[in-house]
Every structure is written in structure tokens, then in C-alpha cells.
Amino acid sequence: MNARSITLVYYSPTGTTRRLLHAMANGLAPDSIEEIDLTPVASRQRDEIAVHGDMAIIGVPVYEERVPPVVEPLLPRLRGRGQPAVVVAVYGNVGPGIVLPQLSRACEVARLHVVAGATLIGEHSFCHDALGIARGRPDQADIAAATGFGTRVKQCLASITGLHAHQSPSLPGKLPAIARLLPRGIAKKFTASPRVDASSCTRCGACVVACPAGAIDPGSLVINEKTCTRCFACVRACKDEARSITLKHSWLVRRFLGAAIVTRREPRLFL
Ligand SMILES: Cc1cc2nc3c(=O)[nH]c(=O)nc-3n(C[C@H](O)[C@H](O)[C@H](O)COP(=O)(O)O)c2cc1C
Ligand code: SF4
Ligand code: SF4
The missing domain is CATH 3.40.50.360 (Flavodoxin domain)
Incomplete structure (x- = not known):
């Protein structure tokens, strides 16, 4: 073949x-x-x-x-x-x-x-x-x-x-076992949706285009918490570094990821 x-x-x-x-x-x-x-x-x-x-x-x-x-x-x-x-x-x-x-x-x-x-x-x-x-x-x-x-x-x-x-x-x-126990979408409990830093944002719209969930309002640039999947494509797409990744309970995230980090x-x- x-x-x-x-x-x-x-x-x-x-x-x-x-x-x-x-x-x-x-x-x-x-x-x-x-x-x-x-x-x-x-x-x-x-x-x-x-x-x-x-x-x-x-x-x-x-x-x-x-x-x-x-x-x-x-x-x-x-x-x-x-x-x-x-x-x-x-x-x-x-x-x-x-x-x-x-x-x-x-x-x-x-x-x-x-x-x-x-x-x-x-x-x-x-x-x-x-x-x-x-x-x-x-x-x-x-x-x-x-x-x-x-x-x-x-x-x-x-x-x-x-x-x-x-x-x-x-x-x-x-x-x-941990994945079986935890509810789906648990990533949202450990990461915040990436807000815009208005002082760096040039309103280029690249994040809106990059978002695979259609979660970013093209006018206000505000993220819909419900539909955001925490893929962080918007952060990577922003050349002005106006969006960033923020962990919630970062010590727990590190502990959970453990060996995967090193x-x-x-x-x-x-x-
Ligand atoms: C919500 C979410 C959950 C993830 N879960 C896992 C996981 O269970 N195991 C893992 O190794 N990586 C996990 N990742 C990381 C992605 O699999 C990895 O970054 C992948 O390279 C992203 O692919 P892409 O660049 O094609 O979007 C997760 C990423 C996200 C956004
Ligand atoms: S990609 Fe960055 S600079 Fe462009 S609109 Fe989005 S947040 Fe603003
Ligand atoms: S993290 Fe992903 S789903 Fe959420 S707003 Fe950014 S690009 Fe869209």
C-alpha cells in the first residue's frame, strides 16, 4: 500500500x-x-x-x-x-x-x-x-x-x-484515578481566564481570532468565563503581552504536576 x-x-x-x-x-x-x-x-x-x-x-x-x-x-x-x-x-x-x-x-x-x-x-x-x-x-x-x-x-x-x-x-x-474522581473542566479551578492589561493592549484583535471557543467579545475584549476552555491560545497570539496566564492555588498545581515539570x-x- x-x-x-x-x-x-x-x-x-x-x-x-x-x-x-x-x-x-x-x-x-x-x-x-x-x-x-x-x-x-x-x-x-x-x-x-x-x-x-x-x-x-x-x-x-x-x-x-x-x-x-x-x-x-x-x-x-x-x-x-x-x-x-x-x-x-x-x-x-x-x-x-x-x-x-x-x-x-x-x-x-x-x-x-x-x-x-x-x-x-x-x-x-x-x-x-x-x-x-x-x-x-x-x-x-x-x-x-x-x-x-x-x-x-x-x-x-x-x-x-x-x-x-x-x-x-x-x-x-x-x-x-485522579482524573476519574475530578469533575471535567477542573482546569478552570486552577487557572484564571487571561484578562486584558489595557495599558499594553493595542486592540489588534489577534486574540479574538485565535480563540477556538469564540469566548472573547470583539468589542470589549472581555472573556466569557463559561465558554473559555483555558487553552491560552489568546495569550500566545498577543504580541503585546497584554494577556497572561495566572494560576490559582499555584502550590497545588505544582504539586499535582510534580514529575511532569522536571x-x-x-x-x-x-x-
Ligand atoms: C484544559 C487543558 C487540559 C490539559 N490536560 C492535559 C493532560 O491531561 N495531560 C497533559 O499531558 N497535558 C494536558 N494539557 C496540555 C496540552 O495537551 C498540551 O499543551 C498540547 O501540546 C496542546 O496542544 P495544541 O498546541 O495543539 O493546542 C492540557 C491543556 C489544557 C488547555
Ligand atoms: S491580541 Fe493582545 S493587543 Fe491584540 S486585542 Fe488581544 S489583548 Fe489586545
Ligand atoms: S484561554 Fe482559550 S478559550 Fe479562553 S479566551 Fe483565551 S483563547 Fe479563548
Whole structure:
């Protein structure tokens, strides 16, 4: 089998998932890449997410050990025609949770045949001056690893004559006890929505455009607390540093993140 065209399907508020999926696709060296970016609010209004390429790479960031809540209702809209697919969980060095099995199940329902899964690392959305977690990732080594994984998937595909006889890999996924106990959306209890510092704001509107939740009022620039997901895309988009990340109970956040702050985790491929 050979994948000459690849469809990338992703959600990526701060861009790490998008970069890693592109790196992986480069390793597969296709003739063409189709992108389905589910990050902007408008792009999530579609009834169907149809994969037109010879294969799909589907990736999301890990939010509280799972597929982000805004993406979950979109998964049943995925449509394939029996093509091979790679599922990717991008996480902020804490853990990939159950994202690979979640995406794998969605592929099965969508008529996509999973040939590989990968867990890759991106800078944690909460990373800032006072909390260095997976800072600067994906770095060169991460990008090289993702590209190498793409090449290995290409070799794997070349050895497959028909998908009907191919057994999808078993993809790991475990929901830690703490994630089972805590209510969804707990990130809001530990982070404040990023308010505007009026003295630095130039009213350029970049944060409004970057917000994947449509949570920022374009006039007042005030954030809707209910819809804000704490992805901090608005902070990264603001070149004037008029928005910033503030932790609530920062000692507790540090304690909870513990090893994830000091121990580097590495990308993994499951074939
Ligand atoms: C609400 C929220 C919850 C998160 N939960 C986790 C998690 O459970 N484990 C983890 O390692 N990273 C977690 N992260 C970090 C993201 O997975 C990580 O920063 C990822 O690279 C973001 O992808 P993006 O740049 O494509 O948006 C979380 C981020 C947010 C905003
Ligand atoms: S991106 Fe920054 S400077 Fe631009 S409107 Fe938003 S807060 Fe203001
Ligand atoms: S307002 Fe909230 S949801 Fe929107 S970009 Fe900022 S942190 Fe993300």
C-alpha cells in the first residue's frame, strides 16, 4: 500500500498538534496534503468530516487525560472509505490518558482502519514564566522523531497488501484515578481566564481570532468565563503581552504536576 495523498484532521489551539502532524506527514512524503483544521469555531459547524486522502492522520491535544470536550461531539461526524489512519495524542508531558483508544474507536465507527498510534509532546498550554512545563516542545528532537515515525508508518504500509488482513495495533490508554474522581473542566479551578492589561493592549484583535471557543467579545475584549476552555491560545497570539496566564492555588498545581515539570517524556509510536 502507498499513501500518495494524506488528510490531516486536527484540533490545535496553540499549534503544537498541527506542527507535529505536519512533521509526521513529511515522513510519509505524500504528493499532497489536505488539512481539516477543527480549531476555528466555524470549521466545527460541518455535518461531516470526510477524509478524501489515501490515508488520514488524526490528532488532538490531551485535555484532562481525554479528547478535548469540544472535539468529542465531532468524532461521530468523521467519515472514511476504509482508508488507513494514524491516531495521535499530543500531550503536555503529564500523560496521554485515554486519547489513543478514544480516537481509535472513532476511526472504527468512521470506517477508517487504524495502522498506528503515536503519543507526542507539546509545550503545556499552562507553561509560562512561573511554570516551565514542556517548555519549547516540540523541539528539534520531537520534530525529528515525528518525521521518523511517519517514515516508519510508510514502511509499514508498504508491507501491507490488503487492510482486511491487517490487525490494528493495540493502543495503550489509562485514565488515572485522579482524573476519574475530578469533575471535567477542573482546569478552570486552577487557572484564571487571561484578562486584558489595557495599558499594553493595542486592540489588534489577534486574540479574538485565535480563540477556538469564540469566548472573547470583539468589542470589549472581555472573556466569557463559561465558554473559555483555558487553552491560552489568546495569550500566545498577543504580541503585546497584554494577556497572561495566572494560576490559582499555584502550590497545588505544582504539586499535582510534580514529575511532569522536571522529567522529560519522550514520543512513542505504536505499530
Ligand atoms: C484544559 C487543558 C487540559 C490539559 N490536560 C492535559 C493532560 O491531561 N495531560 C497533559 O499531558 N497535558 C494536558 N494539557 C496540555 C496540552 O495537551 C498540551 O499543551 C498540547 O501540546 C496542546 O496542544 P495544541 O498546541 O495543539 O493546542 C492540557 C491543556 C489544557 C488547555
Ligand atoms: S491580541 Fe493582545 S493587543 Fe491584540 S486585542 Fe488581544 S489583548 Fe489586545
Ligand atoms: S479566551 Fe479562553 S478559550 Fe479563548 S483563547 Fe483565551 S484561554 Fe482559550
